[in-house]
Amino acid sequence: MVPECESTPPKFETNGWGLWALPEDGGRCSRLTPLGDSCVPESFHLNQTQSCSSWVYETDNSIISEFGLACQEWKRTLVGTVHSAGMFFALALTAYVSDAFGRRSAFILTAVSAGVVGVCRAFSNSYTLYVVLEFVEATVGSGVYSTGFILALEMVGLEQRVLGGNIISCTFAIGQVMVALVAWAVPYWRTLTLIIYAPSILFVLYCFALQESVRWLLSKGRKKEAAAIIFKAASINKKKLSPATIKQLTEETDDSSKSVQETVTPVASEVPKKQSLFIQVIRSKTLVSRLCICSFWWITLTFIYYGLSINSVSLAGNSYVNYILTSLVEIPGYAISVVTLDRFGRKSSIITAFFICGIALIALPFVPYIVSLSALVDCNLSTGIQWLQITLNMIGKLSISMAFSSIYIYTSELMPTEVRHSLLGACSMFGRIGSLLAPQTPLLMEYWESLPYLIFGIMAVTSGLLMLLTPETLRVRLPDTVQQAENINIAPRTKHKTDIIVD
Structure with a gap:
């Protein structure tokens, strides 16, 4: 002033x-x-x-004006960093709750907690309180997406996995569009925060409507509860269960022979206790290597996905419209994966998406040089090539969105039910490294304007090559144990219609 x-x-x-x-x-x-x-x-x-x-x-609509952050750039960027840090802790915390106490409990807890803390944040009277609540909200609520995704994936049969997973991904993109529209209509940050978070408190009603994952119940030996859910669903939908499913749900373990044997077996010959799941995973070279590969995929996906959004300066004009467009371009990627994942397999589809993304983004830095050369010959050609730069950016975003939704499905299929959420959460937690680094990529433009895109492209191609080291999961039932997950390569495959239990 x-x-x-x-x-x-x-x-x-x-x-x-x-x-x-x-x-x-x-x-x-x-x-x-x-x-x-x-x-x-x-x-x-x-x-x-x-x-x-x-x-x-x-404007007086943001925390920048209300908390006087005009020339304190580090305080403004700290909000995003704190949120990413909260997500880092949230994924491990939510994964533990999900695998130990159930998908349903974790989903409702994270959804309601995010709503409560979000509403409290709307009444922050200082920058410090705002940042603290930002961290708390991210920690207690960021796991809701992965929990809901796994719960939905375990509720459907083999044939519906891809469709179900991509429907959830599409709703994520639609949610981003809705946020932009609401922010456009109600720009004041306190009112906007209340509108976004208050409805989440209503998820407490899911206690009366949402059923637990049948697969999780079976993995915990709670067969009666699983049977009740399945028989109720079959009755409502007027479906007939397969004999194999009925047998699995109603068959009780015969402990009589075991009891007799225990009475005549010397104490010295007692069977050793079963190893803990954590020890089984750590001692499994297959799962450890798979976890490392998946972690690199997730770092690449978050780094490119958020990096492209941050560095997308080709679209000028209204910021709300631009955000809506960059969100909508994800939906065609999800739609393509619905068609390709079941027809060509998980590996082929995801490798192709990574390679297309990598080629588009590696080519993008060289477009300005082509433009400068063509301008000497044909001005119209120069203008056309400038549009090529925008097109390559959009192709990269579409392809990485397709890979992102597919990796969610593929990673879930590679991990056993017993620790599926924990291992998926570990991969996603490492992926937060990419989201932490993405906001810093504009600094690379000081050295070379297109350097971020070149790095994005190289990482995408590398991730595509790493796909060659993991097994195909097309038409393979979800593994329930560590041993089943290790043997996916030799697991039987089926083209027959299957149900949620025997798939």
Whole structure:
């Protein structure tokens, strides 16, 4: 703010006096040193500046204006960093709750907790409290998506896995569009926060409507509860269960022979206790290597996905419209994966998506050089190639969105039910490294404007090559134990219609 020239009340536009009262860069954190009390060119030093003590904001809708963050860039970026840090802890915490106490409990707990903390954040009276609640909200609520995804995936049969997974991914994109529309209509941050988070509290009603994952119940030996859910669903949908499913749900383990044997077996020959799941996973070279590969995939996906959004400067104009467009472009990627994953297999589809993304983004940095050469020959050709740069960016976003939704399904199919959420959460937790690094990629443009895109492309191609080291899971039943997960390569495959239990 320049008190010598400001109107009452102060306006964001300088109406000309900014030419002599503000530095050449337009002034934001500093102003030219005043030499008098009037607003004339002679009353300001030509090149000597001083730091501003107060500011005029274009709008009063954000935390930047309310908490006075005009020239404190680190405080503004810290909000996103704190949120990513909260997500890092959330994935491990939610995975433990999900695998130990059930998918249903974890889903309802994370959804309601996010709503409660989000509503509290809307009433923050200081920047410190806002950041603390941002971290808490991310920690207790960020696992809701992965929990819901796994719960849905375990509720459907083999033939519906891909469709179900991509429907969830499409709703994620639609949710982003809805957030942009609401923010466009209600820009004030407190009201916007209340509108977004308050409905989440209603998820407490899911206690009366949502059923537990049958697969999780069976993995915990709670067969009676699983049977009740399946028989109820079959009755409502007027479906007939296969004999194999009925046998699995109603067959009781015969302990009589075991009891007799225990009475005549010496104590010294007792069977050793079963190893814990954690020890089984750690000792399994197959699962450990698979976990490392999956983690690199997730780092790549989050790094490119968020990096493209941050570095997408090709689309000029209304910021709300741009955000909506970059969200909508994901839906065709999800639709393509519905067709390809079941027809060509998981590996072929995801490898192709990674390679197309990699080629498009590696080619993008060289487009300006082609433009500069073509401009010497044909101006119309130069304009056409500039559109090519936008097209390559969109192809990259579409392809990485397809790979993202497919990796969710593929990673879930590679892991055993007993620790599926824990291992998926570990991969996603490592993926947060990519989301933490993505906001820093614009700094690379100081060295070479297209360097971020080149890095994105190389990582995408590398991830595609790593796909060659993992097994195909097309038409293979979800593994329930560590041993079944290790033997996916030799597991039987089927083209017959299957149900949720015997798939």
